[in-house]
Amino acid sequence: MIRAIGRMLGTAWRASRGRTLTAGALTVVGAVATPLVAVGLASLTREVVAGNTTSAALAGLAVAVAAVAALVCAHFSHVAYFELAELTELDFDRELADLSHGPPGIAHHERPDLADRFTVLQRETRQFHTGLGAVLSLGGLAVAMAVTVVLLAQVSPLLLLFPLAVAPPLIAARLAERIQDRARTGSAENTRVARNLFGLSTSVRYAGELRIFGLGAQLRRRHDTLWRAATDRLWAGHLRSAWVRAAGQGLFALAYCGAVLVAVRQAVVGGGDLGGVVLVVALAMQVNHQITAAVALVRDLYRIASAYRHVDELRAELLPPTSDADRDPPPRLTQGITFDGVSFVHPGADRAALREVRVSLPAGSTVAVIGDNGAGKSTFVKVLCGLYEPTAGRILIDGVDQRRFPVHRWRERMAVGFQDFVRFELSARHSVGLGDLPRLDDDDAVREALRRADAADLTAQLPAGLDTTLGTAYAAGTELSGGQWQKLALARGFMRRTPLLLVLDEPSSALDPQAEHLLFERLATTAKQAGQASGAVTVFISHRFSTVASADLIVVLAQGQVVETGDHRSLLAAGGRYAQLYREQAQAYG
Numbered sequence: 001m002i003r004a005i006g007r008m009l010g011t012a013w014r015a016s017r018g019r020t021l022t023a024g025a026l027t028v029v030g031a032v033a034t035p036l037v038a039v040g041l042a043s044l045t046r047e048v049v050a051g052n053t054t055s056a057a058l059a060g061l062a063v064a065v066a067a068v069a070a071l072v073c074a075h076f077s078h079v080a081y082f083e084l085a086e087l088t089e090l091d092f093d094r095e096l097a098d099l100s101h102g103p104p105g106i107a108h109h110e111r112p113d114l115a116d117r118f119t120v121l122q123r124e125t126r127q128f129h130t131g132l133g134a135v136l137s138l139g140g141l142a143v144a145m146a147v148t149v150v151l152l153a154q155v156s157p158l159l160l161l162f163p164l165a166v167a168p169p170l171i172a173a174r175l176a177e178r179i180q181d182r183a184r185t186g187s188a189e190n191t192r193v194a195r196n197l198f199g200l201s202t203s204v205r206y207a208g209e210l211r212i213f214g215l216g217a218q219l220r221r222r223h224d225t226l227w228r229a230a231t232d233r234l235w236a237g238h239l240r241s242a243w244v245r246a247a248g249q250g251l252f253a254l255a256y257c258g259a260v261l262v263a264v265r266q267a268v269v270g271g272g273d274l275g276g277v278v279l280v281v282a283l284a285m286q287v288n289h290q291i292t293a294a295v296a297l298v299r300d301l302y303r304i305a306s307a308y309r310h311v312d313e314l315r316a317e318l319l320p321p322t323s324d325a326d327r328d329p330p331p332r333l334t335q336g337i338t339f340d341g342v343s344f345v346h347p348g349a350d351r352a353a354l355r356e357v358r359v360s361l362p363a364g365s366t367v368a369v370i371g372d373n374g375a376g377k378s379t380f381v382k383v384l385c386g387l388y389e390p391t392a393g394r395i396l397i398d399g400v401d402q403r404r405f406p407v408h409r410w411r412e413r414m415a416v417g418f419q420d421f422v423r424f425e426l427s428a429r430h431s432v433g434l435g436d437l438p439r440l441d442d443d444d445a446v447r448e449a450l451r452r453a454d455a456a457d458l459t460a461q462l463p464a465g466l467d468t469t470l471g472t473a474y475a476a477g478t479e480l481s482g483g484q485w486q487k488l489a490l491a492r493g494f495m496r497r498t499p500l501l502l503v504l505d506e507p508s509s510a511l512d513p514q515a516e517h518l519l520f521e522r523l524a525t526t527a528k529q530a531g532q533a534s535g536a537v538t539v540f541i542s543h544r545f546s547t548v549a550s551a552d553l554i555v556v557l558a559q560g561q562v563v564e565t566g567d568h569r570s571l572l573a574a575g576g577r578y579a580q581l582y583r584e585q586a587q588a589y590g
């Protein structure tokens with residue numbers, strides 16, 4: 001917890017020293033003012049008993065001033081730290097985003113255990129909103145407690161033991177928070193799946209299919225069941241932790257009664273100092289309030305500390321401390337790209353998606369990767385792009401292990417069009433320009449990329465040309481067809497000028513046959529130009545043999561292994577798997 005407090009104060013300090021100091025100072029003044037109210041009350045009692053009207057009035061005034069000071073300081077301290085508290089929340093959000101985007105690959109997104117931990121942490125983000133306030137209030141309570149101890153000691157040294165009574169409720173708060181933390185982690189999977197189902201049943205993208213198949217009620221039922229299971233687990237945790245907290249507070253209540261008895265006895269033995277009794281009763285009441293507040297604050301802080309601990313564990317697991325990267329990618333490829341015994345197993349899968357793949361993709365060539373559904377084609381290109389780190393083997397770029405290039409530098413030399421492309425609902429210009437951030441607003445570059453993706457005429461159809469906002473999910477933009485979105489995604493992939501690797505994973509899956517034909521003609525030209533300019537290798541996945549046949553090299557995958565390589569003619573002549581697939585497709589399409 002101490003580290004969590006340090007981290008939050010550090011963030012606040014970096015954001016604004018002045019406001020951190022102001023909030024701290026106001027908290028301390030407010031904290032000292034609170035026990036002074038009890039001192040004033042004791043003095044007031046003594047003066048009233050002694051019949052000193054003027055002194056009694058002054059003591060009454062002092063009580064009022066101390067009480068108002070405590071209130072005003074708390075209020076202005078809140079004003080001072082409010083924005084800083086927002087910043088600590090933002091800081092934690094940023095840490096989560098860094099963790100999600102930090103690893104070079106994407107395999108961590110496929111691990112359910114990590115998804116559960118991210119679900120818990122996303123829920124915990126809200127805690128940070130009150131976290132800094134909790135730190136300051138707890139500091140204030142510590143100061144108030146110290147002043148209280150000094151005052152109690154003056155009544156009876158026995159009362160010095162009273163602050164020890166805060167230990168049981170604090171220890172209980174910690175135990176209770178652990179119980180709840182376990183309940184949150186234990187219910188995370190159900191929560192995550194329930195949220196996914198909720199997203200599925202409310203997304204416009206899936207609405208049509210859900211209606212036709214009548215899945216709405218079924219999804220709602222499954223969502224409700226999962227949500228109820230998660231809530232039951234959380235509720236059981238809440239109940240058990242409430243009992244643990246009650247036990248801690250019960251022990252404090254016993255100590256409280258003891259302290260009042262000690263004070264009363266002292267007053268009786270000491271000749272009837274009513275002021276002393278008032279002081280102890282008032283201080284003990286304040287301590288009671290302070291403990292209740294401290295228990296809640298400590299609970300919040302333990303929760304925050306636990307969130308930080310999860311983040312640290314994730315960071316240690318996901319972000320390698322060192323990298324072997326020590327070279328820049330070459331300006332152009334001269335030999336090509338080699339898969340040197342590459343295997344890959346998806347997280348949690350019991351079978352390898354790629355098994356000891358050995359194949360060379362020559363510089364300047366166009367390579368088609370084919371195979372049945374599930375043969376490993378998409379995995380092949382994702383490993384090639386460095387999105388999956390090979391479980392065994394390596395990928396050589398002109399003879400150099402891919403891992404020796406800083407991953408962002410290697411990716412700057414790639415152009416990609418994925419099967420599951422993103423529909424960026426921005427202006428048409430930015431939706432394409434994102435493919436090369438430095439040229440985001442370069443209209444000439446955007447138009448050239450659109451031309452390469454055979455989408456030049458698309459802008460003419462848009463009401464405001466490149467300025468047209470696309471999509472209707474976030475703004476009243478123009479919706480595109482699936483094929484138009486795919487062409488834009490391809491154009492985005494063609495923004496980079498001198499790629500060493502062009503990867504196209506079923507780039508024409510949403511296009512009609514004529515558009516597909518034209519697209520592949522353009523692709524052939526683009527691939528040739530890139531091959532001449534920088535020795536780029538173009539790798540594409542396609543199920544359509546009319547396009548595959550034109551590739552310089554065809555790689556046939558089956559169950560994660562390369563079963564054949566060669567060009568169209570040699571593979572047909574060999575009469576193997578490729579020839580069989582080719583004949584089957586030729587017969588099917590007559």
Ligand SMILES: Nc1ncnc2c1ncn2[C@@H]1O[C@H](COP(=O)(O)OP(=O)(O)OP(=O)(O)O)[C@@H](O)[C@H]1O
Binds near residue numbers: 352353372
């Ligand atoms: N995220 C994943 N987790 C576990 N296994 C996966 C995952 N993605 C793919 N696989 C498995 O890896 C194997 C190869 O999948 P891949 O998507 O590479 O095949 P593909 O040849 O591209 O198929 P398709 O032609 O259907 O797109 C399949 O057996 C698949 O079940």
